[in-house]
Amino acid sequence: MIHFIMHDLSSLIELKTCQLNLWSSILLAALVVEASQVIYNVHFHPLARYPGPKLAAASLWWQIWIEVVTGQSLSLKLVELHGKYGDIVRIGPNELHFARPSAYHEIYHQKSRWSKDMKLYHIFARKLSTLTVPDYATAKKRRDITAPLFSRKNVIEMQHLVQRSIDETCTNIHTHITNGRPLNLLYSFRCCAVDVVFSICFATPLNASSSPGFQSPFVHAMHSAIPVVPLYKHFPIIQKIMTLCPPSIAVYLKPELKGLVHVHEMVMKQVRELKSNPGALTSYPYRTIYHELLSDKDNVPSDMELRDEAFLFVNAGTDSASDALFHGAIRVIHNSDICATLQKELDTAWPRIKDVPRLEELEKLPYLTAIIKESLRFSRGVVQPMTRVVPEGGAQISGKYIPGGTVVGMSNIFVHWNEGIFPDHLMFKPERWMGPEAEALNEWLVSFSKGPRSCLGINLGWCELYLGFANFFRRYDCRLINITPADVTWRDCYLP
Numbered sequence: 001m002i003h004f005i006m007h008d009l010s011s012l013i014e015l016k017t018c019q020l021n022l023w024s025s026i027l028l029a030a031l032v033v034e035a036s037q038v039i040y041n042v043h044f045h046p047l048a049r050y051p052g053p054k055l056a057a058a059s060l061w062w063q064i065w066i067e068v069v070t071g072q073s074l075s076l077k078l079v080e081l082h083g084k085y086g087d088i089v090r091i092g093p094n095e096l097h098f099a100r101p102s103a104y105h106e107i108y109h110q111k112s113r114w115s116k117d118m119k120l121y122h123i124f125a126r127k128l129s130t131l132t133v134p135d136y137a138t139a140k141k142r143r144d145i146t147a148p149l150f151s152r153k154n155v156i157e158m159q160h161l162v163q164r165s166i167d168e169t170c171t172n173i174h175t176h177i178t179n180g181r182p183l184n185l186l187y188s189f190r191c192c193a194v195d196v197v198f199s200i201c202f203a204t205p206l207n208a209s210s211s212p213g214f215q216s217p218f219v220h221a222m223h224s225a226i227p228v229v230p231l232y233k234h235f236p237i238i239q240k241i242m243t244l245c246p247p248s249i250a251v252y253l254k255p256e257l258k259g260l261v262h263v264h265e266m267v268m269k270q271v272r273e274l275k276s277n278p279g280a281l282t283s284y285p286y287r288t289i290y291h292e293l294l295s296d297k298d299n300v301p302s303d304m305e306l307r308d309e310a311f312l313f314v315n316a317g318t319d320s321a322s323d324a325l326f327h328g329a330i331r332v333i334h335n336s337d338i339c340a341t342l343q344k345e346l347d348t349a350w351p352r353i354k355d356v357p358r359l360e361e362l363e364k365l366p367y368l369t370a371i372i373k374e375s376l377r378f379s380r381g382v383v384q385p386m387t388r389v390v391p392e393g394g395a396q397i398s399g400k401y402i403p404g405g406t407v408v409g410m411s412n413i414f415v416h417w418n419e420g421i422f423p424d425h426l427m428f429k430p431e432r433w434m435g436p437e438a439e440a441l442n443e444w445l446v447s448f449s450k451g452p453r454s455c456l457g458i459n460l461g462w463c464e465l466y467l468g469f470a471n472f473f474r475r476y477d478c479r480l481i482n483i484t485p486a487d488v489t490w491r492d493c494y495l496p
């Protein structure tokens, strides 16, 4: 008996030792592979001759350290790195970042057919949308479908919808004023912008602009979801798990997401109704994205494609426009001379408050136009380098040959903060956009990006900014309470 037990015990020990040996061999093999990869990346990779932190060249963990562990802004870190290493910096084993402004036009140029780098663009849970489709050809087809909705002609026709959301925002602002309560400017602009997207794109009201205190649960949810972007960028698995998580559990884990879940259900309901009964579109008061997306009977998008496209427009159209309004407005309010000059121009062009001018008239106002451009320059838009993949055969960027397959990008702050182009770049100076030399400056306003993947909603964005600034400063005299523009800090999470 004892003999048998001893025998079993020794086989068990042998098995355990064997398992242990197996695990240590696997671990050792993994370490050898990783170490060889690091040696290859640093010394033999085609990008090995480009300067930059050795750790960044060695492994992706350098970016994870910067963005996820220490919570720094990649774009701000890049300012420091370019100061040290020059115009081109290697910021990943296969990634280069550029600082010379002319490189912006070389990467995001109109003739470029370069793909988006999915390491960045998978951060969007909505994979099937125009923004997240990586290759040029597929994206072009997708863009062409909804482009008529965002053409200048259509935006001019539909501007009353933008004005309607602004009027609703102003009614809510009025309630604040009569109750003597201060206004959360960022949230009021966010609510207005999201309502514009809902009315133009879906012909469905969200009524965020009327929410008490502009505390729309949806806007709140969107805002609280942004800081998680760097984590999703580097650990897509976490995002996948969160996407698969049933809404009730997601809300239980993060109650702020309630508004997002509600809107998700709202969008899905509209999508399912239209898929089962496309004829219902004839009862809509005007054309929406669904009219365009469902127009090709031979190529009907899936429910998921429709949902992803819908969410793209909400995401793309909300923060960008409202951030520009916010950053511009606080700077205008902060500087009484700028504010007075703007209000004088608006009072002259818009003498009777009830006769609201049209976009076409506002576009002729030079100071308002200059305010908008300077606000766009200050608001940063998509601040993270929008990464693209250099096609086979390579390309010339910043005077250097860049091999095919390299991921390249440039944050817009390297253009908008360039002293040579924008002297005193940290000062809000609308005048820089006026006068004889100002025309040449337009090429350096890159908030909407450039090239075939630049902003599809640019005309709508401009419309919101013209009507938004004009209405706000024609109707109200404001002052900042317990805050100056310098107090507004930001962190790069794709958007600021």
Ligand code: HEM
Pocket (backbone or CB within 6 Å): 130, 131, 132, 139, 143, 197, 312, 313, 314, 316, 317, 318, 320, 321, 322, 324, 381, 382, 386, 447, 448, 449, 452, 453, 454, 455, 456, 457, 458, 460, 461, 462
């Ligand atoms: C001031 C307002 C806006 C700014 C500054 C802005 C900026 C941008 C930027 C920089 C991109 C390129 C993103 C990238 O490649 O990573 C982009 C793309 C896009 N924007 Fe805007 N945007 C604004 C408003 C809007 C609006 C109102 C809409 C529509 C409702 C919109 C729809 C889109 C779409 C569909 C794309 C994807 C284009 C593509 O990938 O081919 N944007 N926007």
